[in-house]
Amino acid sequence: MIITTANAQKEVLTNVSNILYNNRSINSIWSEDVLYWATNKDYFYQLSNNIFYRKKFKSYGIMTKYNIKLDILFSLFYEILFRPVDKIQQHILQYKLKQKNSHIICAQIRTGKNPTIPDDKVLPGRRNISESIFSFIDSNNSNINSQIFLTTDNEQVYYEARQRYGSRLLYVSGEITHLDRSLNVHQKVCREQDKLLTDFHLLGEICDMSIISNSGFGFWGNLRRFKPFEQLFVFCAGRIYKIESMWHLYKMREQNKHGELC
Template structure:
């Protein structure tokens, strides 16, 4: 081999790092994030980067992505507030995404004020949209409108708010207020996008997507990635499972029992007492046909988790940490924030499952929408029948 030929090989190889740098910087952060996954494909961060890239490709030619990623620098705000009773994580996501869409439609700055059960920044951080809550100086004379539709007994008030967002010019109605503070778990996104007064603004947001298709179900996965990225504490919990699930089919069980010794302050669901047994029987009979399967379980009952781990001693896992319902908990507990971290870690991990068995719960329903294929291998515990049924969303 001549020295000239060897020299040509060295020169050619030396161009590879430059070429990689050029390619990964052609079109922003999204492309570079995909490159990272080649070396570390089993971490939550890299999986989320791939997910966001996939969503970006799906919507790039359809949605006005720039408008969706914009947090207006207006002096007027819409603030999602959760400082007391505001439901579980599924309820909160419904309220947060609704408030964000309302902020986009009204050209207001969007923020999240959540310190219940502890600061939201302990579990998720701003991603492409900086929603960090900044308190205004109390000395400033700002007008505020408080919208709290959480109390279910305020039916007339809840209906009035829903009807206004659906049928009235809420931009005009709210125009005299500097700050609009919203505590809600209702879906205001869908009716707001279909409001005839918002037609021009909605069309600017949706781009090529017909207004008839503008629903929370369609946009929630994309909005979640735009708004949030997991905190370090959450990432560490999830990665401990993902690393062990390499090359294995991940079957996930969400067992929502309701009031039980682990969560004595929760609502009672008497028809769910056989959920754990039904899920075990279904997995044994229909799903465990591959030796490579790994079962992940999350539940509001420590007994349910123990039953699964005991039944599958060599092929089941759960995320460590105290079991907590983030809206119904013992305020004297010293582990509340740690429990909040576990809840969000469980939520993220449910989005990585190839097969998912759900209880009736907004928590796992929203997690399912983040899966790469939400409609595939999706099953639900039917309380009336006491059986697991395939679910089509």
């Protein structure tokens, strides 16, 4: 059985929430041997309050419900479940060693529909995102000697950054792709994942300061940082917000029509 938030009916998702709130297991409604469930972050809060699953989490060293949080569990399970192939690991190591003693500012700039990914969706709130983020970086004199690591879905943003920062710019060469939005002609997107995977890992491993879009790629990549909310900033609706916790992120989205304006 496969359940995802994209294809599940609303009453199914509500039913799952009720099950978890009532301290029952998912097995009480679905008894299949294999249950593939893709729901992003929908049930973290309910799981943290469910005694049945809290006992299971203890086997991973997570002793209280207060530790069953996105910023703890995502990075934990990602490291347990995923390991880049050797080629990607070499790319990551190359950048980490090259900039070992540098202060690095990471900028993850997702513009939405653009000539690089023409089949992407239009994101009106991102019209001035690159200039806003670059100006934010430049406004602090202490950043003048920092290296700027850039990951973006728009090649034009890369050209802007290269002209602006020159040798200070860190950029992984390769095909710019979006797993969900790029047109997958002849399985090109499936083949061209080296840059995307390297960028994702570097977002979690080299950043002293992170400025990200309100996007899943930036959000999940940032959660792999040792201190994900240290010097974290998020662009939303023409502004850059300082985010110090998940609560600050939720409030930012709430103030902007639950992220729709971002």
